[in-house]
Amino acid sequence: MANTSIGPTLAETISGLPTAQRRAVTKRAAELIAEEMTLRELRRSLALTQVNVARTLNKGQHEISRLSRRR
Numbered sequence: 001m002a003n004t005s006i007g008p009t010l011a012e013t014i015s016g017l018p019t020a021q022r023r024a025v026t027k028r029a030a031e032l033i034a035e036e037m038t039l040r041e042l043r044r045s046l047a048l049t050q051v052n053v054a055r056t057l058n059k060g061q062h063e064i065s066r067l068s069r070r071r
Contacts, residue, residue, distance in 0.1 A: 014026075038068070038070075039064075039067050039068050039070075040068040040069075043064075043068065050064040050065055050068065
């Protein structure tokens with residue numbers, strides 16, 4: 001299937017980089033992904049229950065539970 005977008009895709013752009021720069025980009029992306037906290041981790045680090053978060057966001061606890069299970 002042909003690329004119908006206006007410009008190159010991210011994968012195309014990265015694949016066109018010099019090897020050293022491509023490795024640096026890939027390494028930094030991995031670092032950022034590793035640093036990302038899930039909602040569950042963030043909530044626990046702040047010592048908040050799902051009920052606390054739900055009340056603050058004016059949502060049901062079941063909605064926070066569902067979000068916490070997402071990646």
